[in-house]
Amino acid sequence: MDSIAIMEQLMTSEGRAEPYPLYAQARELGAVTACGEGMIMVTGYQEVNEVLRDGAFQVADAELRSRWEEGFNEHSSKIMLSRSILERNEPDHSRMRSLIASVFTARRIAALEPAVVAATHRLLDEMAGLGADGTPVDFMETFAYRLPVGVICELLGVPEADRHRFRTLAADLTAALEVIAGDPELDAADAAAEELAGYFTGLAAERKARPKDDLVSALVQVAAADPARLSGHELLANLVLLLVAGFETTTNLLGNGLSLLLDHPEALAGLRSGEISPAGYTDEVLRFDSPVQVTSRVSIGNGLRIGGLDAPYGYFAFLLIGAANRDPQRYEHPERFDPTRRDSRPLSFGGGPHYCLGAQLARLESAVAMPALLARFPHLARAGEPVRRDRWVLRGYQSLPLTLGR
């Protein structure tokens, strides 16, 4: 298969379900390969890392995408995401990043640990109640979704009563982040974007009138005081992004991680006994089955080369994070799930100027939740086949049924 055929396979349901054999084939063609007119596919760890950190490669912003992507301007979901920090370049990116980063400080996130521990135990109690008589429970629904949505909603200041709406809305919206999505999926993404924007418009108005000690209030005040620092559209786009980025990926980190533990009993025993550190386990899940599989950049430089290939102005680079994380040049036995690895540094949170603002929070949630889950249910087992979401960019499970044991 050539790189174009591999790319096409990755866009099918079968390819999305099992991308790793396709990545291995792509790697055999080279760490960087041409994959169609003006496009390159990057699978090497070093090369993906380099592109992410090189200012001569930028994110594809609204201006570029409206020229390239058919129908871009007809999709409110795509337009909304393109107004958020994720899809902006300088100087707008730094302007928004400094505002949002001031909330996601290492100190503030570390201070959340007791709240994450308390929320974990509350959810485990509820799970225990649901599965007490041997009834299977779905880990994704009862835990993996609820913990991160609860944590990010606390940070944002979204009232508890409203949180149940977000699982489906966020799942629908993520179609807009996929490389290719069908019309029905994009229609659902647009409807979700509009509903979420409507929701945050209401919440922002409430917080403007009666501010609280939360992120929505803080950003609303900035936008009201100086729209040049954050416009009304940007406020909404970033609130929706923070909500969705704040739990969708972390939900998948928890689900992908538990599934790996159930397939690797020694790792499960090691994490349960304390022999394997929760941080090492989390890093290895991120490396081995990353919740974000791919991102992209556009070359804005002249004479750029990457991995021995030309990447002139306007070239589009698909950065296959999931492949880079299994690059044999970087990792010994990359196909082995080994939570005792040292110096892993997977690229799952990206790198360079757009490095994930929630990385520390996501790591904290996994490191707290997974050992607590194993301690609480010593006889945890699968209760049937898990079902994957049909997505490439954001990789995770729709359902992961379990029995909790005695």
Ligand code: HEM
């Ligand atoms: C396991 C969980 C997570 C993964 C794998 C993940 C992954 C990523 C990746 C790969 C990027 C960079 C995309 C690019 O460069 O194209 C990113 C950016 C971002 N993430 Fe995360 N993320 C996770 C959790 C979170 C959480 C919990 C939050 C918020 C609380 C968050 C907020 C953000 C934001 C705001 C950005 C944009 C940063 C920028 O553009 O400057 N993420 N994330």
